[in-house]
Amino acid sequence: MLIEQIIVSFSIPTDNYCSSMTDGFISGGGECGALIRSINWAENPLGPLDEWPQSLRTTLSILINSKFPLFLLWGPEYICFYNDAYRKSLGNDGKHPKAMGQRGKECWAEIWDEIGSMLDSVLQQGEATWNEDILLPIYRNGHIEDVYWTFSYSPVKDESGKVAGVFVAVAETTDNLRVLNELNESKKELEFALNAAELGTWDLNPLTNKFTCNNRLRRWFGLDTESNIDLNIAIEAIIPKDREKVKEALQKSLDHETGGHYTIQYTIKNAKTGKERxxxxxxxxxxDANNVAYRLNGTLQDITDEIMAQNAFKESEENFRKLILQAPVGMIILKGEDFFVEEVNDTYLKLANKERKNFVEKPLWEALPEAKSLGFEHVLKKVMKTGIAHYGNEQNITTIKNGKKETTYINYVYEPLKDIDGSINRIMVVAIDITDMLESKRKIQDAEERARLATAAAGLGTFDLDLRNGQMATSERFDEIFGFDRHVVRSAYTSVIHPDDREIRINAHRRALDVGQIYYEARVIWKDQSIHWVRVEGKIYYDADHKPLRMLGTAMDITQQRQAKEELIQINQRLEIALETGKLGSYELDLRTQTLKLSEQFYKNYGLKSEAVLNYEQLLNFIVPQQKEAVIEALNQAIANGNVYEGEYQISWPDQSLHWIKESGKAQYDDHGNPISFIGVSFDITETKQLQQQKDDFIGIASHELKTPVTSIKAYTQVLERMLLKKGDIVEAGLMKKMDAQLNRLTSLIGDLLDVTKVNSGKLQYNHTYFDFNEMMRFAIEELQRTSEKHQIKEDLQEIGLVFADKERLSQVVTNLITNAIKYSPEAQQIIVHSSIEGENILVCVEDFGIGIAEDDLNKVFEQFYRVSGNMQHTFPGLGLGLFISSEIIKREGGKIWVSSKEGKGSKFCFSIPRARANDY
Structure with missing residues (x-):
């Protein structure tokens, strides 16, 4: 409309202005202005320039000097004018330059049908038109091109006010539309890609904290359809444990120094459905120019299936690895051209006689070089190349075990493992040790022959029953077992079964048709009316339709076994009577169900009525709390090691009275070595314990009372010895010295008796102080070295340092061990005392080279009053209490004491105490 106003304002007729115009109105105008000036307009329907109306002149002056593409169609023949800006749209080798001054219909012949009517409408009605992105093909650049235009047709009036021409403001939009179409196409492709990839898109304005997303993302988040929401609402869709890391990642991406990149993985939960992704x-x-983030956008991809697939793959790989490691056959995974050992199980290592540390994560030929010499390399390469598995049977392999050659036979397979893309980069080797199977096969063949001989030797009779017709073939021994001296019909065999047992036989045959096996024991009556027991066992064989065909089996005369069983029952009954007479309670514990079978006397020993129902846990609760854990530990150790359990402990009866129980028992095991039951007996030793306490009290009192007179006698002896020496009575003084030595022995024995009574009553005193451990050791060694001229006591002492313990008690232990070493090595000349730090413990050993101890007696040396038995027991005096006292002292210090010995070679007594406790300063 602005262009129309300009044209109208310049079209007002003024005679003075018109009379003075020249061709200056088309001066300038660039190429198109020069073109207009060059045309001989006298030959044109418009006529010479000086005859042109002022309205035309003014319009052309505006047109050719405008930088906007303009076109003018003048007069009824629509004579064409255009400027340089429009000339670009005419291209080369086309309408330009002849279009200038050409009739419109001739110039635009190819599109006149489209534009002619529009031009006529403007010319006739005088109203402007507007057309946007109209396709109007034109001839240019040597051919017809599809060209898009946006243009306006505006009426141009002459001096009389009549519409004389059409002013065209035009812009070619072909390139714009092409770009727009390409953008639209790109957008469609992007949308297609997003849809194909099932991506959600999002956009965040960090300045307003507003968040927008596409419909897919709204569905995932469970959001309403609003286009803009607060970021915090979107954050709420993230599971709580992931929210902080998402916030941190968002904040980091808004920092210009990070480059603005945002990548993160997290879990969202639909607010409406609760579904997680x-x-x-x-x-x-x-x-922006100030490095402030003003926009953050991107995509969101659902990778739930991918992650689950990855987890499933990892789980599958882990399960595969566990399968290999736990497989009962040898398995190994080899990878790559070097056959790198990726995984191997213990069964394979045992088969190859290799250690894991020298095998895994190494090439096979380095871990198992002998396999290469056996030709396995060629086979493995062939499997890796062809992907065809290789099988080997009864391959013999020679290995060195315990310094001896052993030959093992294996069946093996080299199985290629394909990756997802079908390529082969790994081989799974499965090796099965068939040495035992081959040996078993040979044994079976031998056994079959032996079975034929053993059947007769064992007195077994055999039978073959045809279940289709009832015919039965029997051996001679079978006939004898049933009391016949020849083969008879089947009914004759069944007729001799005891009337009371015939139902047993019938039920066994019926059951055999269901389970495929027959077993029963029954009595048969021979012709002489003697009764015999028989056991019949057999198996049914079927045809392809699982119909029973034959029953094969054996018969055995078990008359003697049944008689023995009856006798055993009677013996057990007598044993029960004997146990009850001796007040020995018996029990049987089922270790699988923890149920108990208790004898009448066992109930009495626990102060219970016989109708009481107990399980194992309830029985253990009778033991006093301070002893319960030790009893359980000892029982479990006995069961685990297959040893006899022996123990003494206190129990509390229902009436709260305390009683002592002595118990012994042993576990029973199945064919696989698994414990199934524990059988034991218990005895109430409360009275014995009371007598023991009385004895200990008496010994304690007697020892205490003896100590004073012995001390006095010792003093008198030493005085008499000195007096006799002064008188020169050397012989009598020597007797006094010997008497003093015997008094020292007596004092030591009294001291041991006192210590034993204190140990048994828990009253042995301990005084813990800090002291130098090796200094204590050296003092004890020096004191004992003075008493023994024959033996040299050698020190092998490592630095221990200060310890916190009872110095006198530990010195007592060391003294006991060295004294014993001297006593029991009369022919030896050397005793070695060792001390060292072993891990968390202080270790002390006293080693002698004397008579040694029998292996059967090693577990008894630390018991009360134990002494060397046999011919030597009178050679070495003493009460046998020193080692018992030493053992109790070491236990009190939190340590342990033990002995290793060989008869005739000597003994080595050792004890250890915790280092942490000893060095707690």
């Missing part, structure tokens, strides 16, 4: 977000922040 694992998603991966990618985005990029945009920054």
């Amino acid at each position: 694992i998603v991966k977000a990618r985005g990029k922040a945009l920054f």
Whole structure:
């Protein structure tokens, strides 16, 4: 409309202005202005320039000097004018330059049908038109081109006010539309790609904290359809444990120094359905000139299936690895051209006689070089190349075990493992040790022959019953077992079964048709009316339709076994009577069900009525709390090691009275070595314990009372010895010295008796102080060295340092051990005392080279009053209490004491105490 107003304002007729116009109105105008000036307009329907109306002149002056593409169609023949800006749209080798001054219909012949009517409408009605992105093909650049235009047709009036021409403001939009179409196409492709990839898109304005997303993302988040929401609402869709890391990642991406990249994986939960998705977000922040982020957008990908697939793959790989490690056959995975050992199980290592540390994560030929010499390399390469498995049977392998050659036979397979893409980069080797199977096969063949001989030797009779017709073939021994001296019909065999047992036989045959096996024991009556027991066992064989065909089996005369069983029952009954007479309670514990079978006397020993129902846990609760854990530990150790359990402990009866129980028992095991039951007996030793306490009290009192007179006698002896020496009575003084030595022995014995009574009553005193451990050791060694001229006591002492313990008690232990070593090595000349730190413990050993101890007696040396038995017991005096006292002292210090010995070679007594406790300063 602005162009129309300009044209109208310049079209007002003024005679003075018109009379003075020249061709200056088309001066300038670039190429098109020069073109207009060059045309001989006298030959044109418009006529010479000086005859042109002022309205035309003014319009052309505006047109040719405008930088906007303009076109003018003048007069009824629509004579064409255009400027340089429009000339570009005419291209080369086309309408330009002849279009200038040409009739419109001739110039635009190819599109006149489209534009002619529009031009006529403007010319006739005087109203402007507007057309946007109209396709109007034109001839240019040597051919017809599809060209898009946006243009306006505006009426141009002459001096009389009549519409004389059409002023065209035009812009070619072909390139714009092409770009727009390409953008639209790109957008469609992007949308297609997003849809195909099932991606959600999102956009965040960091300045307003507003968040927008596409419909897919709204569905995932469970959001309403609003286009803009607060970021915090979207954050709420993220599971709580992932929210902080998402916030941190968002904040980091808005920092210009990070490059604005945003990549993170997290889990979202639909606010409406509760469905969870694992998603991966990618985005990029945009920054302004001040490096402030003003936009962050990106995509969100649902990777739930991918993650689950990855987890499933990892789980599958882990299960595969566990399968290999736990497989009962040898398995190994080899990878790559070097056959790198990726995984191997213990069964394979045992088969190859290799250690894991020298095998895994190494090439096979380095871990198992002998396999290469056997030709396995060629086979493995062939499997890796062809992908065809290789099988080997009864391959013999020679290995060195315990310094001896052993030959093992294996069946093996080299199985290629394909990757997802079908390529082969790994081989699974499965090796099965068939040495035992081959040996078993040979044994079976031998056994079959022996079975034929053993059947007769064992007195077994055999039978073959045809279940289709009832015919039965029997051996001679079978006939004898049933009391016949020849083969008879089947009914004759069944007729001799005891009337009371015939139902047993019938039920066994019926059951055999269901389970495929027959077993029963029954009595048969021979012709002489003697009764015999028989055991019949057999198996049914079927045809392809699982119909029973034959029953094969054996018969055995078990008359003697049944008689023995009856006798055993009677013996057990007598044993029960004997146990009850001796007040021995018996029990049987089922270790699988923890149920108990208790004798009448066992109930009495626990102060219970016989109708009481107990399980194992309830029985253990009778033991006093301070002893319960030790009893359980000892029982478990006996069961685990297959040893006899022996123990003494206190129990509390229902009436709260305390009683002492002595118990012994042993576990029974199945064919696989698994414990199934524990059988034991118990005895109430409360009275014995009371007598023992009385004895200990008496010994304690007697020892205490003896100590004073012995001390006095010792003093008198020493005085008499000195007096006799002064008188020169050397012989009598020597007797006094010997008497003093005997008094020292008596004092030591009294001291041991006192210590034993204190140990048994828990009253042995301990005084813990800090002291130098090796200094204590050296003092004890020096004191004992003075008493023994024959033996040299050698020190092998490592630095221990200060310890916190009872110095006198530990010195007592060391003294006891060295004294014993001297006593029991009369022919030896050397005793070695060792001390060292072993891990968390202080270790002390006293080694002698004397008579040694029998292996059967090693577990008794630390018991009360134990002494060397046999011919030597009178050679070495003493009460046998020193080692018992030493053992109790070491236990009190939290340590342990033990002995290793060989008869005739000597003994080595050792004890250890915790280092941490000893060095607690």
